[in-house]
Amino acid sequence: MPDSVRSEPTCILVVEDDDDIRALILRYLTRSGYVVVGVADGSGLDREMARQPFDLILLDVMLPAETGFELCRRIHTISQARIIMVTALAEVTDRVAGLELGADDYVGKPFELVELGARIKAVLRRGVPRELTPQANAAAAGLHFAGWRFEPERRVLYTSGDVRMTLTGAETDLMLVFYHHPGRVLSREELIALTRGASFIVEERTIDLLISRLRRKLAHGGRQLELIRTIRGDGYVFDPTFGGTEKLVP
Known part of the structure; x- marks a missing residue:
């Protein structure tokens, strides 16, 4: 849930190469009150992260060129954004791989949008700021x-x-x-x-x-x-x- 005490809206970057799934997620999160940007791959992620900071990145695992695992590792070198991995992989070892690389949570495909929204709210409640205030x-x-x-x-x-x-x-x-x-x-x-x-x-x-x-x-x-x-x-x-x-x- 976007934080009502924040002066800026919560920004989410969705990295998903399936156009239909990406559009569905963008519509749902926009209706939920977030500022949302969608891209299809790692080059799009780099472009958008150079433009603005994000509070959370929803990151598909199976992407063209660079996998979500590779992008997760790279994101942590440049950003404090929370990361939720989205994966269709069934093996527990595959799912925990993202957590090993620093992801905050994962959602398995197929998923319900309500579940996705709940996990996003839970991760955002952990409260990592985009920029530390003097109080922080x-x-x-x-x-x-x-x-x-x-x-x-x-x-x-x-x-x-x-x-x-x-x-x-x-x-x-x-x-x-x-x-x-x-x-x-x-x-x-x-x-x-x-x-x-x-x-x-x-x-x-x-x-x-x-x-x-x-x-x-x-x-x-x-x-x-x-x-x-x-x-x-x-x-x-x-x-x-x-x-x-x-x-x-x-």
């Missing part, structure tokens, strides 16, 4: 734990040595959930509900994959702390004091 810059001073500085607005972690670790949108959401629930064992179902919404169906393997990626990045801190621990049969726990005396600092 102040908030981005960081959340601190175990020698790390976490700046969710910028999707980054900094080690005690000020080495920057870039996070995907999904990794940022997961890190925020862990930060705000220290010491609490969270099941995969709870992690899915807290990051995606209780009504969304997400494979538990996706959470395991995201946690594995987040652990690898946290391992660069050099503190030898197991910050995210697996509790066999129950889920995961974020413990910034494990193996040391570090505390959360608001």
Whole structure:
């Protein structure tokens, strides 16, 4: 849903090579109150992103020339826009590939427009701004734990040595959930509900994959702390004091 407190409308870029499907999505999202632009391929995406910033990109996987996976990787080097992958691929490994590359969600083809609209609203509620305001810059001073500085607005972690670790949108959401629930064992179902919404169906393997990626990045801190621990049969726990005396600092 477009944010009623924003001074600018929410802008969405639809990348879909099927003319009929693209036109259908554009009509639906326009009626829903978004500013929407549609393109058929990666060259169109580059052209439109050079013209204006977008809040969210709806990205088909099976595209001519460059695939959606390739475009997803490239988008993250130039934009903070949220990304929803649209895929007809049935294999779980194919679907999570987009999440590995930094996509925030995926929608399987064929899909209902109502479901697409709900997923767009959920992703936009995570609130990544096109440009950080002075207030957001102040908030981005960081959340601190175990020698790390976490700046969710910028999707980054900094080690005690000020080495920057870039996070995907999904990794940022997961890190925020862990930060705000220290010491609490969270099941995969709870992690899915807290990051995606209780009504969304997400494979538990996706959470395991995201946690594995987040652990690898946290391992660069050099503190030898197991910050995210697996509790066999129950889920995961974020413990910034494990193996040391570090505390959360608001």
